Amino acid sequence: MxxxxxxxxxxxxxxxxxxxxxxxxxxxxxxxxxxxxxxxxxxxxxxxxxxxxxxxxxxxxxxxxxxxxxxxxxxxxxxxxxFPEISKDLLVCMSCLNPTNRFALFDKAKLIELAKFYPNEFSSSKMIFFNHTLQNFIVGMRKDERFWNLKTLSELSMKLVETGLSKTHDRVYLLLKLVLLLPVATASVERVFSGMTQVKDKLRNSMGDQMFDCLITYLENDLFLNVSMNDIVNRYQNMKTRREQL
Structure with missing residues (x-):
């Protein structure tokens, strides 16, 4: 597309x-x-x-x-x-886990390439056996009627946990979790950079503690709304007292 x-x-x-x-x-x-x-x-x-x-x-x-x-x-x-070339390759590899039409897009070679993006989780020694792991996974999925009507990666993940097969195919399940986490991590990073454009001004134009403090309160405003003003004042007074004692 x-x-x-x-x-x-x-x-x-x-x-x-x-x-x-x-x-x-x-x-x-x-x-x-x-x-x-x-x-x-x-x-x-x-x-x-x-x-x-x-x-x-x-x-x-x-x-x-x-x-x-x-x-x-x-x-x-x-x-x-x-969508640079590496992102395009990543998206294509991710689609190979799509369960639609009984895993019609499944491709072992591309999934092995996808696993190589995560060397900490898939070391070179583990990659030797990953080809056989993927083969066992796809044979099991295509024979199991419980997985025939799945449409999304999230549905596949939940069904693996529900059936207990997430432990049987633990390496594939780990790869699936990493794939599902990727859009969330990307969106979180973009949210932070978007927040920086709102917080940054002439007085806060450098990446110091003040900038990070303002970013935290801006991005996590839902959390800080639950903090009362009295708690903030008391915390400040306690910190001030400790500094004076030191």
Missing amino acids: LDVTKINLQEIRDEGWDSHMEKVISFMAKYDIEVPSMEGKYVIPKRRLFRGKGLQVSNLHHFRVEVFLSVIDLQLQELDNR
């Missing part, structure tokens, strides 16, 4: 301008909006004069290059940033 999306965006970038303009002109004609001449000079709105002062470009250049192509380039860049 990622590759298809990028190919479609590239095709729109290369060949989609004319069809896009036809839709825009049709929309403007429908609502009696004046269509500017593409050969005319682009007039910068007053509120943007300070940004583009002195630039003389045609309407065609502005709308095609500075708007149409720029937006598509931003989308392509965003896809490349969020």
